[in-house]
Amino acid sequence: MRLVIVGGSDAGVAAALRARELEPAAAVTVVLADAYPNYSICGLPFYLSREVEDWHRLAHRTAFDGIDLLLDHYAESLDLVGHTIRVRDAGGQLQTLPYDRLLVATGARPDLPDIPGMNVDGVFPLHTMGDSFAIDAYLRQGKCRKVTIVGAGYIGLEMADALKVRGVDVTVIGRSASPLPSVDQELGHEIEKELLRHAVRVLCGAEVTRVGRVGDRLVVTAGDLEDETDMVIVAPGVRPSSELAAAAGIRLGVAGAIAVDRSMRTSAPDVFAAGDCVETWHQLLGVHVYLPLGTTAHKQGRVAGENMIGGDRLFAGSLGTQVVKVFDLAIARTGLRDGEARQAGFDPVTVESAAWDHKAYYPGARELRIRITADRQSSRLLGAQILGHWQAQVAKRIDVFAAAIHNGMSVEGLNDLDLSYTPPLGSPWDAVQIAAQRWATAGR
């Protein structure tokens, strides 16, 4: 069985490993457009902050027993009938690879704004290892005292943190009314305060319309603002890299992502797809959405790998669970927010409460802000958001909510969970349950 996988990031490597684990006789080839198999793209801000000194550490492993890696090979085209794929190496040499089963895991790329100045020297996207080397080289020139980040989502905020660690002045410009538009504004305002506390300039609700060079400096124009700066990092959302599949006639779905079923099969026989290039089944919405996340890519890749060698596995679906650390805060979410739930036909109620991460009498207690969204009548849990100190177990508390939503629990059901307690690490009713009790009294 010849398996060919296009893409060597989360989904591609997860699929390759899973297929080999279950079928050691499978011949697995992974085709990579660059030279960085299995690299943690999520780790780039920490490399750029120099908290990770050697970029090689961003990859846990770069070689895999029994898996052929074709580095710097670009996938040009698919022949779905002939079951072959044509690839071009760095020297321009073409090669045709036959496959029994193919996985398209071509990922995504930054959805750069269509404005003047994106190609000016000193303006960088951040998505690939190559991007981060370029940014690092520019910073190392030592002429960069100030960086302006366009985009106040996850990557923009992580980069603001990273560049402050590196000792550079930072301005963040975002379109949304508050930073991190993937959580509610009530929490976004806390994030804004945290950024200001660390001397990051924040400009929200602003649309960047151009970037230009004036002498040895750059000028970012957003409404009335002319922000003079030394470097611009563009951290927008991403869009699926689905061209290879589309050109072969494979059906596309939501947002131009490759259409897949829950077994990660595309519309073409023997062709699977996974990761940031595909649409993702949403567990609560019961429809496909475009929601590219590394965690999801790993899961979809694992499912695809299993099915490519004849398995029968379904992707369980995403809840959009996410967490980000911004300076001393962690901000996490899972499931649906109020507006999202309403749009999906639920009758949601969202209640915010505050609770200590552990017993207030034990040193170092931190307050958590927890927002629970649940259905008014059934009290079915639909979503949760948590903001608190990054060492206050925010990430794993959102995971308790995620496990509860996955299992269709109600808000009241959370009180039945036998959660752990010791004064330095929790409360007899964990913060998660205190929030549930507040929802029940305030929310109905």
Place this chain on the structure above:
Amino acid sequence: MRLVIVGGSDAGVAAALRARELEPAAAVTVVLADAYPNYSICGLPFYLSREVEDWHRLAHRTAFDGIDLLLDHYAESLDLVGHTIRVRDAGGQLQTLPYDRLLVATGARPDLPDIPGMNVDGVFPLHTMGDSFAIDAYLRQGKCRKVTIVGAGYIGLEMADALKVRGVDVTVIGRSASPLPSVDQELGHEIEKELLRHAVRVLCGAEVTRVGRVGDRLVVTAGDLEDETDMVIVAPGVRPSSELAAAAGIRLGVAGAIAVDRSMRTSAPDVFAAGDCVETWHQLLGVHVYLPLGTTAHKQGRVAGENMIGGDRLFAGSLGTQVVKVFDLAIARTGLRDGEARQAGFDPVTVESAAWDHKAYYPGARELRIRITADRQSSRLLGAQILGHWQAQVAKRIDVFAAAIHNGMSVEGLNDLDLSYTPPLGSPWDAVQIAAQRWATAGR
């Protein structure tokens, strides 16, 4: 509706609050044998370490709107037919209180070993506020350079930590082969190393047979060992304080605890019971066990409070979820261990694995040791144990397992959970899922 609650700790206060929340017209009286309503007994080691300077902080609240507290009132007897309870105050005055519904929440007391010397000056149990005041006073005399702790369970280990913080030499003597017999020996040995690393002497597999006074010192005898010391703290298990109920003819169950159904009703009409004095429904075993825990007491109390005013709530059952911090380690468990599962008729397999708490390239990554116990054939998750750095989200990771077990998930199902990820706080497959994948490959 007159509600009388005997006991003002976790179960009693939780019941009182829940009843008043749902039925503001209820007349609620709480009878306490001491003067410390709602005090966190779990916090005593942290008061004795002086990490909590003022013992008043151990109670979050000591007064409650619309709830009468009878402090220092000892419940002498119940008249089940007449629906009254006789209480005696500190001055010896007797009083008879009528009730419509009664809650017995009389807790537990230390199960002191039946050996010579338990009453010698300098030998202390640790269970009540009074005990901890006595210990503190003895330590403050300044003559105490060394303390020997009899018992290597939760409280014994927390006290070892607490007394080292206070600058005292500590020896721990435990009966079990390794400290903290509630987790597997493989983890117990790590705990032993942690104790030694902090200069705590540990003697395991030793039965203390007597304590005696020799001059101004104490001698603890355990097998061949004669341990000379200045103070002995006895931290054994507990047994239910069920005498009040038993004397009234209420049925007792497992281990002499008050028999209850899942609505927390006893065998007597209109009499409920909750907390450390009752037997506890075990969710996995499907039988009652004696498993006194503060978290459980709160849940049982809340259920009882709701049902006392006419509600219809069932206690969901315990999984025995626990966590303890010992110096830099947190050790947690939920569900069943291998032997417990086997005894209950399962065919368990237990697999240990190691995983980083977050991406190894990000500073401060800690290794977690995770033991998963699951049924061989069905792969139904039965239990989990985690040992790791106390700031490595051990407690909330065991909670993810607890939520999974609560919902009857399989080990493989853990991989479907959409858990959060950012490099400083997790991995694309969380440690919980890496352990699940190891179980699947190694365990079958």
